Amino acid sequence: xxxMARTFxxxxxxxxxLAGLSIVALFFLAAIAVWAGWLGQDWSAADGAxxxxxxxxxxxxxxxxxxxxxxxxxxxxxxxxxxxxxVALLSxxxxxxxxxxxxxxxxxxxxxxxxxxxxxxxxxxxxxxxxAVAFALRGAPWAMHLAMVATFWTTTARLVRAEVLKIRSLDxxxxxxxxxxxxxxxxxxxxxxxxxxxxxxxxxxxxxxxxKTEVVLSFLGLGVQDGVSWGLMLAESTQEVLAGHxxxxxxxxxxxxxxxxxxxxxxxxxxxxxxPKQAAL
Amino acid sequence: MKNPALSxxxxxxxxxxxxxxxxxxxxLYEGEVLALVGESGCGKTKTAEAIMGxxxxxxxxxxxxxxxxxxxxxxxxxxxxxxxxxxxxxxxVFQEPMTALDPxxxxxxxxxxxxxxxxxxxxxxxxxxxxxxxxxxxxxxxERIMRSYPHQLSGGLRQRLIVAMAMACRPRVLIADEPTTAxxxxxxxxxxxxxxxxxxxxxxxxxxITHDLGVVAQYGDRALIMRRGKLLxxxxxxxxxxxxxxxxxxxxxxxxxxxxT
Amino acid sequence: xxxxxxxxxxxxxxxxxxxxxxxxxxFEAVRQVSFDLLPGEILGLVGESGAGKSTVxxxxxxxxxxxxxxxxxxxxxxxxxxxxxxRDLRRRIQAVFQDPYxxxxxRRTVRQSLVEPLDHFRMGDRDRRDAMIAKTIESxxxxxxxxxxxxxxxxxxxxxxxxxxxxxxxxxxxxxxxxPVSSLDVPTQKRITDLILELRESLGIAxxxxxxxxxxxxxxxxxxxxxYAGRIVETGPTDRLLRHPAHPYTQALLQAVPVADPAQxxxxxxxxxVPAVLTPASGCVFHTRCSExxxxxxxxxxxxxxxxxxxxxxxxxxxxRCHLWNR
Numbered sequence: 001x002x003x004m005a006r007t008f009x010x011x012x013x014x015x016x017x018l019a020g021l022s023i024v025a026l027f028f029l030a031a032i033a034v035w036a037g038w039l040g041q042d043w044s045a046a047d048g049a050x051x052x053x054x055x056x057x058x059x060x061x062x063x064x065x066x067x068x069x070x071x072x073x074x075x076x077x078x079x080x081x082x083x084x085x086x087v088a089l090l091s092x093x094x095x096x097x098x099x100x101x102x103x104x105x106x107x108x109x110x111x112x113x114x115x116x117x118x119x120x121x122x123x124x125x126x127x128x129x130x131x132a133v134a135f136a137l138r139g140a141p142w143a144m145h146l147a148m149v150a151t152f153w154t155t156t157a158r159l160v161r162a163e164v165l166k167i168r169s170l171d172x173x174x175x176x177x178x179x180x181x182x183x184x185x186x187x188x189x190x191x192x193x194x195x196x197x198x199x200x201x202x203x204x205x206x207x208x209x210x211x212k213t214e215v216v217l218s219f220l221g222l223g224v225q226d227g228v229s230w231g232l233m234l235a236e237s238t239q240e241v242l243a244g245h246x247x248x249x250x251x252x253x254x255x256x257x258x259x260x261x262x263x264x265x266x267x268x269x270x271x272x273x274x275x276p277k278q279a280a281l
Numbered sequence: 282m283k284n285p286a287l288s289x290x291x292x293x294x295x296x297x298x299x300x301x302x303x304x305x306x307x308x309l310y311e312g313e314v315l316a317l318v319g320e321s322g323c324g325k326t327k328t329a330e331a332i333m334g335x336x337x338x339x340x341x342x343x344x345x346x347x348x349x350x351x352x353x354x355x356x357x358x359x360x361x362x363x364x365x366x367x368x369x370x371x372x373x374v375f376q377e378p379m380t381a382l383d384p385x386x387x388x389x390x391x392x393x394x395x396x397x398x399x400x401x402x403x404x405x406x407x408x409x410x411x412x413x414x415x416x417x418x419x420x421x422x423x424e425r426i427m428r429s430y431p432h433q434l435s436g437g438l439r440q441r442l443i444v445a446m447a448m449a450c451r452p453r454v455l456i457a458d459e460p461t462t463a464x465x466x467x468x469x470x471x472x473x474x475x476x477x478x479x480x481x482x483x484x485x486x487x488x489x490i491t492h493d494l495g496v497v498a499q500y501g502d503r504a505l506i507m508r509r510g511k512l513l514x515x516x517x518x519x520x521x522x523x524x525x526x527x528x529x530x531x532x533x534x535x536x537x538x539x540x541x542t
Numbered sequence: 543x544x545x546x547x548x549x550x551x552x553x554x555x556x557x558x559x560x561x562x563x564x565x566x567x568x569f570e571a572v573r574q575v576s577f578d579l580l581p582g583e584i585l586g587l588v589g590e591s592g593a594g595k596s597t598v599x600x601x602x603x604x605x606x607x608x609x610x611x612x613x614x615x616x617x618x619x620x621x622x623x624x625x626x627x628x629r630d631l632r633r634r635i636q637a638v639f640q641d642p643y644x645x646x647x648x649r650r651t652v653r654q655s656l657v658e659p660l661d662h663f664r665m666g667d668r669d670r671r672d673a674m675i676a677k678t679i680e681s682x683x684x685x686x687x688x689x690x691x692x693x694x695x696x697x698x699x700x701x702x703x704x705x706x707x708x709x710x711x712x713x714x715x716x717x718x719x720x721x722p723v724s725s726l727d728v729p730t731q732k733r734i735t736d737l738i739l740e741l742r743e744s745l746g747i748a749x750x751x752x753x754x755x756x757x758x759x760x761x762x763x764x765x766x767x768x769x770y771a772g773r774i775v776e777t778g779p780t781d782r783l784l785r786h787p788a789h790p791y792t793q794a795l796l797q798a799v800p801v802a803d804p805a806q807x808x809x810x811x812x813x814x815x816v817p818a819v820l821t822p823a824s825g826c827v828f829h830t831r832c833s834e835x836x837x838x839x840x841x842x843x844x845x846x847x848x849x850x851x852x853x854x855x856x857x858x859x860x861x862x863r864c865h866l867w868n869r
Contacts, residue, residue, distance in 0.1 A: 465590035470811040495800030537802035
């Protein structure tokens, strides 16, 4: 679509955006590789000595159980993307739908109800709420994802609602209503597509938030249960660092930092590129 | 012939290498209404901005030439000096009144402020002057207007308030840039009538920028026609419409007449 | 012997529309407005900001409910139209609005915008639709090459033509045009008004043309209705009304327009403001600003009466709501 092409051409000119995109792309490829079974498969094998330093067999050394830190760090890329993508997608879709309905039916009880719900969820301290939901659902495989989606949707919904309120009074929507198109059709065909600039950016931000939240949850023992993630590695490393072994810590925090940096640069660049006010190009 | 209130010689405005205003010269006399006309993009607003020293502060913007306000040469003035001149000796009225009005203060406060700042009046004197000025711009219930806030006024009332504020300091020159373009026709008649009447009473020279030839014919004493940065005509209004010197003027007049008959 | 006017296409009868105000005071935007539109007729609805013209348009398009009164189209009440009738109604009455820059959905091509009504009203098959679209886009003076473009690649005038094409493509009987040329520059205004006249000639479409600009209405409309503060104060054939305006507001409106000829008389300004509360305590809504107001004007709202011209002829078609004509 023309709009996409123009966005990409604008992105191309933004160096930091390009850098961000490259970093994320690299990580994404790694995640696919792990998922396909080409990388990071030995993350649980405890075949090294305890706390070995970096060497030929184990690039980042081993942890307290003798597991290869590098393998674990790479496998965690897949975990990160899994959480990030699922939460970003679901929370954005939920936020878009609820925000659109609230905006379309602004000043009615529907809007009131959705806005009230948003207010209630926003009022609860974030990590507390996510932890509580994850704890309540613990054992269920999707506990963590559900908890995050339940809280992340509110920001997207608020932004989409505001945009829909604006768009609702534009002439092309009035014309659609005048010929009798049903509200759902108008929302899907004319309104939501004009909010994609919000959705893309919010999706990326949700991705970042999901990864960060997982780290916190892991510290509380509510994170990934079967598998490994950077959050888990960081949680493990709290004891190790006191004993002078930094392998886990450096590997996990380094990768985390890089991916989050890439995502933030990308989100920034996308926000500028998709800004409708600069759509003169 | 008396000395002009404002004298512009060879004024040019460059954006990069392009001259959007090209060696424009004219005089503006006390109590007179000089209409500056042209289609959009002809450079009329840039001319006004250049005179006021309000060109966007960009490396690419440059102006040359001479702008004399009485004895003072405005071209060589710094920003601090220009700030003293603006609002006191040269006032400006724009198309969109809300940009000049502060939504947080009442209308009376904003108008009275002009009298206190520029005419050194006391609080109660300023209030009286404000009420009187509102009457002079044709507002029938000045007390109520003074108690209200800008957002409570209609477009026409706001514009008249702006004119009152602009004229409060008895400026030598008033530059009005499309002041009535966004208003209904009956409101336009009110605002322009009041503005030009006040100008004649106080002796302010008015530079009225517009694209509407009807406005030029009915309210202007003399007219300047601009096209693509150049000044094509400078004539008294009666002569301009009877015998335009430039064929472009002729075509503008013909187009305007066609739409009203 | 006066001939009976043929059956109107659109009959608006004593409609009123109120909004709930900020306080409990209901705000009456339109009050007891009546007018007729014959098939193929162009009616100019004129007035200044806040007169209620757009509200009348919304009522005809059923975008807003009536507080009282009735609107009939082809003899049937549109308020109670049931599903099949309602759909038919939506096809036969189309709309064009003022702002060309928000008239078209930004991410849909011209073709997609034109197909949408055809699709919604299930008109024709794929080939027939392509033919209808091509014909309509050409009839508004645009090239079929523009069909694949997005709105932001078109100028304001072009976008407004597309908006007009979208209204015409499903072969309506009536187009409600709310200030369709006000945002365009003068040469483009002329082109589009010429286009509307051509379309009326060739297709017999009626137009309810709303504008604050009398010059535009003068060129275009067969009849004119003048609105002030929610009421129609005068209505009649264009030529007759503009040459002999009966209502003081119409006179003031015409006199306020500055003519591009210094020899012509200067515009005369109307004192005062549009009343803030649009339901005045009593009397004619215009009396506070009327130079000819007398006792009756302050007491009773005037009824609509025919206007007698200089020969003493009364025309049923030229009417005004003014006590001056009711003595």
